[in-house]
Amino acid sequence: MTLTAKEIAAAKERVPLAFQAPLPVRLRRAALWAGFIGLFCYCLWAFDFSPERIWTGLGRLGTVLSFMFPPHVWDNWRDFSEVLNGLGETLAIAFLGTLLGAIVAFPLSFLGAKNINRFSLLRQTTRRGYDVIRAFETLILALIFIRAFGLGPLPGILAIAVSEIGTFAKLFSEAIENTSKKPVDGVKASGGSRLQQIRYAIAPQVNPVILSILLYNFESNVRSGTILGIVGAGGIGFLLSDRIAAYKWDEAWSIIFLIIAMVYLIDYLSGLIRQRIIGKWDGAK
Template sequence: MTPSQDQIDAAMGAHPLVFRDPPLVRARKIALWVGFFGLFAWCLYDFNFSPERIWVGLGRLGRVMSFMFPPYLWQTWAEWLEILTALGETIAMAFMGTLLGAIVAFPLSFLGAKNINRIFWLRQGTRRGYDVIRAFETLILALIFIRAFGLGPLPGILAIAVSEIGTFSKLFSEALENTSRKPVEGVVASGGSRAQSIRYAIMPQVLPVHLSVLLYNFESNVRSGTILGIVGAGGIGFLLSDRISTYHWDQAWTMIFMIIAMVYLIDYLSGLIRTKLIGTADLAK
């Protein structure tokens, strides 16, 4: 039977602590909220945030946007070829970096999966290696490789590849750990070896996940490749930085539009690939 409001009020009056947090818990929550708002207010003050500064910045942004219209259209095939070649470099840089990172990360992921590697110190050391690699931002790696190998797409490819080794290794090893034990037990019960249980029971479960991760990161690396080009790693980002520095805002806007179209197209095509190879049912999970 559902209690009446009078009975609920009587119970709350008789046992108040049952219906609300103890004083210590309430004090802790208040302290956390005060600390949160205090940190937020300090960040606004330290970053020199003010309505006047935002208003002035929006005015300047409006003037910059006005310089971008109408977008510039190049008149000769040689000019278009330069832009299209740079777009191709960005896509190739993202593709090669993603592929190289996945090739190196695939075997490393087995060392970091607890259901594959039972040696505690080796597994934990491998996992900490993932963390060390992922601690380096792709842009920082690009600047280092540019100093070592010079300007061009090669430093961008290496930066993406090294960064993706840490990311793919972690995601691949987690996918291995989340596989079901039942297919493995079935292979072992049939007389299969440990290597055969990995090949025929674990890999069919993780390959769709690996493929999905690869395609998503490739999309992300196309966008990252644009940023890497701005610091000298080639591609469309290099030309975009050049146009912005020389105040050719109309040409910069056309390049930005082409980058948006390129990312949209790659996202669409990767979605078709995932649906074709993985299946609609798996994507819906």
């Protein structure tokens, strides 16, 4: 039975309380909204937010941007090769950090997957380990490793690798848990061992997801590698920080443009790789 708009309006007039939320629910909603608005207003006050400050900051930002144009064009190979070397170093840091993190995280992800690891205590302990690793920001890890290993690309590689172990292990284990059980039952019915079930039933389902995660995080780590260079962990970030500190805004903008171009190129190539490999896997089904 379908009610018309007129019938609904007439019912609201007869029994208006039937179309309202109960009083406790309305009070909770009002309290939540009041708390949210109060927190928002407190943050604005605590952080000294004001239209005057925003307007002044925008004026200064416009001045900085004016220094960036026109962008600097390097007129000799010596200076330009230094920038290219920094870009290549950032790319290498991101690649090695992502690869090392994935190599360590892949076997750990099976310990955190419910359909692989039946021991609840071990599984939960492993998952909490993921959380502990992910609690450390990559920049903090880079500062720690710089104190241990000195300046250069090595602390950046280790910082990205350690950070990605927690992220990859969590994402990989969730992907493993979301696989279908039917292929596993098929391999099991044909007499396959536990390792064979993982190899021939679970791995083909989860490999495209893992590949997509790896490519996306590699692109993200290229950006992270830029930030790590600012604190001394190698890469183009050091050159960018040096140009900003020396007020060479035109060179800084040129370096930023090259970083954007590199990230865009990596994103484009990652899309092609995902499409080609995952497409082949879909066709093999």
